[in-house]
Amino acid sequence: MKKFIENIAVPLISVLIALIISAFIILAIGKNPILAYGKLLNGAFGSKQAIIDTLIKTTPLILTGLAVGFGFRAGVFNIGAEGQMAMGALVAASVASNFGGLPPAVAIPLTMLIGMAAGAGWAAIAGFLKAKTGAHEVVTTIMLNWTTTYIASFMVTGPLATGSGTPKSPEISTSAQLPILMKVGAMELSSGIIISILAAIFMYVFLNKTTVGYEIKAVGFNPYAAEYGGISVAKNVVLAMAISGALAGLAGVTELMGVHHRFLGELSGGKGFDGISIALIGQNNPIGIIFAALLIGALRTGSNEMQFMGVSKYIVIIVQAIVIFLVAADRIVRTIYLRKKVKA
Amino acid sequence: AIMVTDTGGLGDKSFNDGTWAGVQRAAKELGVEAKVIMSQEQSDYIPNLTKAAEEVSKEKDGGIVFAVGFMMQDALEKVAKQYPSVYFAGIDIEFGKELPNVINFLFKEQESAFLVGYVAAAMTRTGKVGFIGGIPIPPVERFRYGYEAGIKAYQDLHGKKITVIKGYTNEFSDPKKGKDLANSQFSQGADIIFAAAGACGNGVIEAAKERSEKLAGKGLDNIKKYALSGKALYYAIGVDVDQDYMAPGVVLTSAMKGVDTAGYYGVTWAFKGQFKGGLKTLGLKENGVRMSEMKYTKDIIDKLAPNVLKELEYLKGLIIEGKITVPDSEDALKAFTVKGVKLPK
Amino acid sequence: MRVLEAILSIFINPQFYKIALTTATPLMFASLGGVFSEITGVVNIALEGIILMGAFTSVVFTYLTGNVWFGVLMAIVSGILLALLHAWGSIKWAGNQVVLGTAIILLSQGLTGFLMEPIFGQPGQTDFVGKIDEITIPGLVNVPFIGQIIGEISPFVYIAFGCVIFGWWLIFKTKLGLRMRAVGENPEAADTLGVNVFAIRYFGVIMSGVFASLAGVYLSVGEIGQFKELMSGGRGFIGLAAMIIGKWNPIGAMFASLFFGFFGAFSNQLQSLQQITVASNVKSLFDTIPFILTIVVVAGFVGKSRAPAADGVPYEKHD
Amino acid sequence: MNSKVHDMVKSEEYAVEMIDITKRFPGVLANDKVTIRIKKGEVHAIVGENGAGKSTLMNQLYGLYHPDSGEIRIFGEKKVFAGPRDAIKAGIGMVHQHFMLVDTLTVAENVVLGSEPNKGLNFDLQKARKEVRELSEKYGLYVDVDAKIEDIPVGMQQRVEIIKTLYRGANIIILDEPTAVLTPQEVEELFVIMRNLQNAGKTILFISHKLNEVMEISDRITVMRGGKVTAELITKETNEREIARAMVGRDVVLKLDKSPHSPKEVIFEVKDLWVKDNRHLDAVKGVTFNVRRGEIVGIAGVAGNGQTELVEAITGLRRVEKGQLIFEGKDVTNAHPRQLRDMGMTHIAEDRLKHALIKPFPAYYNAILGRHIKKPFARGVFLNHKEIKRYTMELMEEFDVRPRIIEHLGGNFSGGNQQKLVVGREIKAGPKFMVVAQPTRGLDVGAIEFIHRQILKMREHDVGILLISMELEEIFSLSDRILVMYEGQIMGEVKPQETTIEEVGLMMAGKRLEEIRGGKK
């Protein structure tokens, strides 16, 4: 219990300190930080619309966070969630515009499966090469990210380009679009958020309750001992990368099916990289990842509101940087926190 | 008036900056407030447009929301339908079915590119000119069609054989990549390169500048003296805005796209009650696209390619009159010819 | 056949090699920075951010003072400061180095973006502010072929090679280097011999800031003469990959960087070949060449590269 | 000679005095008012059970830990060490229980690290090599100065550690369990070295669990138990039994009595086996033998003669280049460990931290490694946590794993308890054939006795056992047959009751049994 409180308190205090530091920056540009933070909070949670917006932003972040976090638990550093996410959406988008004839009950899971399979396959290349030749997954996944960028660019300006010629795929069939949970104005909260939470639960159960999860963790912690215990390291490295990639692919495909309904050239916009910090802030724990994603998602959403009072979007990036820094070096905060407690 | 940028944001020296300049100019004249929101990712478009629409609908004297960049097409369509009483303007955005409260501004980039292509064709010594695009998206490609068409026109009219070498940086924000690609094209024999590649184009200009300065020395005077003496140099051609100033004498000219015009008129119409929804395509005729005035290079061009400026004026007239249709697709480009045109003596 | 001939013609064009060198140069700096940090046991994913900040700072101070070299100096200072921040979080506070690195990338992106407007009065990109010109090596420039490659080239290309040799010497020939390697491999062992683990790690990280900032300097005032938001363009990450492929050895990282430069230049040349008549969008596939080849090479020829054993592991003294 | 040295320090001058040292770790009182005095020039042994607090005490002497209270005096002078640097300055050198070497550096580099010779700006490698070579010759510590640590055997690593202390001019040398990983020959060599050092005037603190060694090399002995000193003995005036009693607090059976047991049918066969090592050189060259049910076959040999590769090949962890492995009549050459485990083979690995244990896993996960997909630990794809935890508790009771906390992480158990956990797991899996490598490395006498009994019990249950050990004594007391390995080949097979340590020793040095026995005739 005490540990639990500390686990919550540390990130919260980190955010607080980050906000205090940033307040000085905002003061320095001649704006009122309290007003600005009011806007930030309001923009993230102040209205139904704001909350929907925050949840929309949080959804893919949870999934990329899970993807990277799963990799870490399995002893691989999947820096390629970025590419896998785009690949998942790209492949799913290429086929899902033809699913008009299918009922949603078929089209939705099918599209999701295709997206996940694409992400999984793309990541499994890195897994396979690591298992077979020892090629470092950080290298191969970075290379695959770049490759994805150019393939995506090729696809949206060529084979997938829509009639008017804008670089985006045609809209996917309505039957393959995720059902909408809530609609306020033009903003639609799709059931993607439920999928991402289910994915977190899946990850928790998979890692903690199943024999496959046991094996994947064993390989991640100590491949020699795993092999000794009859666990195939090669198979599990590929599997771990594939599952991590599938989660990233799912991030892409929920964006596709729930938000944009088509593939846009630069779909991910860095969410794969955000997944790294989200996974680590959430300590590779599914529940932690959900909250970390919510934190980043809310900062993003609220920041747009701040722009209305002339605080540039860069301030928010700086705030994010400081928050992430303090959460990573959590001992800074722990030290402050403990000192406070001793004094009290 | 509120402008929502695409993920490129302000500072792109292209449609975001251009529109913003126009919006600000009009806002100042009218004494109204202008705001900008920069989108950080694709899923910001709908919420940002929504917020902008909410703000604007609260204003007593009304206003207008600008959505800048073709990526915002879906978002603009959705939000505009939700707020039928708010005026919207889309830059580079085309709808399948027009909405009464949205003006869609499109540009005939190909028309200005045609003119700069014609200049390039006239000025090349090596018979090879380059084109560097960002990502081959429609506005970039329209620049290329026009450029190639201009070159073709010159070939048809003057019988000079010119080849175009083409490459893409596949992004818009890495000047070094533009420079590398430019150097590749120069090393393959090109001596003039037209870049429609956002900030990558800065690298293209720099590559031309570096090469020319090495031959002629630094500064406009040296460049001019060297060029006027009839010796060959390397040149770049700018895009979107007047980039001639970036390397005086080295940037031959720029193919400009008048997004500022769109920004200016959008705001003015909205506040003066002259707003009318629908597609507005701006070309040479509407002064929506144009060629830079060649402040630094006019003498050089005049000296090395006499008549070409006069010919340009004539061709521009033909385009405005609709006697020449500059191609805006690959097929049209293939079919394009000016064989029927007779240049005035 | 004509296409094949054209492709071959690329390789007899000295300009091609020059472009390859200039493409490799920022990667050489970045990967060398990675080597310095990681060889002492601190993972430095922040390179990307330090490059960006270096590019920015050199332009700012060139713009403000008109002296490009002063810009370079201040860029190095900025690299040291960011590196210090990373070192402070990862060494003093034993924070997660990967997360700290991403925080520093974000910080650089935020700061550079934010400071544009107040300093230059415009967001996004600056105008040309000044540049460090290519240098001409007398004599060499007249040597056929070679002279066209390196006879007249940015001094940073030479500086990069110099830094690589310096780095190699420092790491493998000096006692400081020996201690750096020991600390990255087994900090406890080094500690029991009275080696100051923390100081050595600070040194490694700070040096990585110096080199990474030079990568940024080269991209801005070394090549273009202006700053553009996000102009680092992922080179920090490619630098990290080059470091791994080069097995945490400055010379190896240099070769890996040259490999990238070579194939980057190759795909550029290929795009512009007039004999290759493909649709515009197909040309984006050419850009995948260096990356796919890297995967092939890493999988087929390089094989396992082993990071320093304590890489990424904070060192904690017990009491 | 010992007594001569002893006489020389009549002056009662102490090299080291640690007075009333108390050191507390969270939840553990590691040293409880420990007082210990070491005479100048003596070899002073410190013995005690696993976890008695020996290493902790020495780490304080070396400045790695700081005592909570108490005083340290070196040559009569009071010292406070902020870190090892201070201790080194005071003339103390320490060879740690877990070697403190940088694997990727060479021997010479490791020795000079921290006090490197310079030539201008450069680190003077030549001088370093020369100095290391000189030291090595002076004290008879043979090392290859240019080899990387990761490529040399532990015996040599040990010598490197000693040279490290000498290079820094240490007068007081702490050796924390230096013999745990050495072969008998290497132990003998070490003792020669220790005597050389003693003759050169050095004071030596020697920690060991092996009482015969202590008897052989030391002048005086301090015994510790539960963080306290329980006895101070003069070697000449005591015996192993007395020391053991002071250590464990009860009588320990030092000699095992092995009941006669008749082996059954062959369970495992090795036919002309060829295996390569990590450097792709032949490590096992045409080895053939078999193991019967109810029989312990011991493999003796100096470390690095192919035993590790042999074990790894048999257990499926290393590729077989040539030859055949047959388990219960089935060809299992290059079978995956899982297949072998399914067929009833288990394995106590020689390097428990590398192979047998997953440090971040709690005890209850470590306890089922290898059987995690089997009933009752798994139900379908799900783990049956209730059963796993119950079973782990049972295992920990049965094999006396301490602390008895099933959530304790594998890495947080002491070495001895880790070993007990592993041994328990592999035995409780109910094997038909068991490969047992270095089962008692680093354990105290009590734990060794316990584990030996377990192995013998297996034999009585008709399990076939292949035992690999550097400890000749262990091999002799447990095995029914002994095979001796040298450079990847079997030099001969003998029965323990029909051979002598000398004969086996000769085979370990490369003589074939036929040559030895033939020669005798």
Ligand SMILES: Nc1ncnc2c1ncn2[C@@H]1O[C@H](COP(=O)(O)OP(=O)(O)OP(=O)(O)O)[C@@H](O)[C@H]1O
């Ligand atoms: N990091 C840790 N966290 C919690 N407990 C620990 C930790 N490290 C060690 N322990 C506890 O300390 C005790 C012994 O640790 P240590 O490794 O020093 O054993 P040891 O005394 O050297 O015994 P052995 O000879 O068996 O290795 C165990 O009870 C173990 O559970």
Ligand SMILES: Nc1ncnc2c1ncn2[C@@H]1O[C@H](COP(=O)(O)OP(=O)(O)OP(=O)(O)O)[C@@H](O)[C@H]1O
């Ligand atoms: N770093 C540590 N953290 C917590 N407890 C420790 C630590 N080191 C040692 N201990 C505790 O101190 C006790 C003494 O450990 P120490 O390593 O000194 O034993 P030892 O006598 O050297 O045992 P062994 O013969 O196994 O080497 C252990 O039982 C353990 O509980």
Ligand SMILES: [Mg+2]
């Ligand atoms: Mg000990």
Ligand SMILES: [Mg+2]
């Ligand atoms: Mg111990």
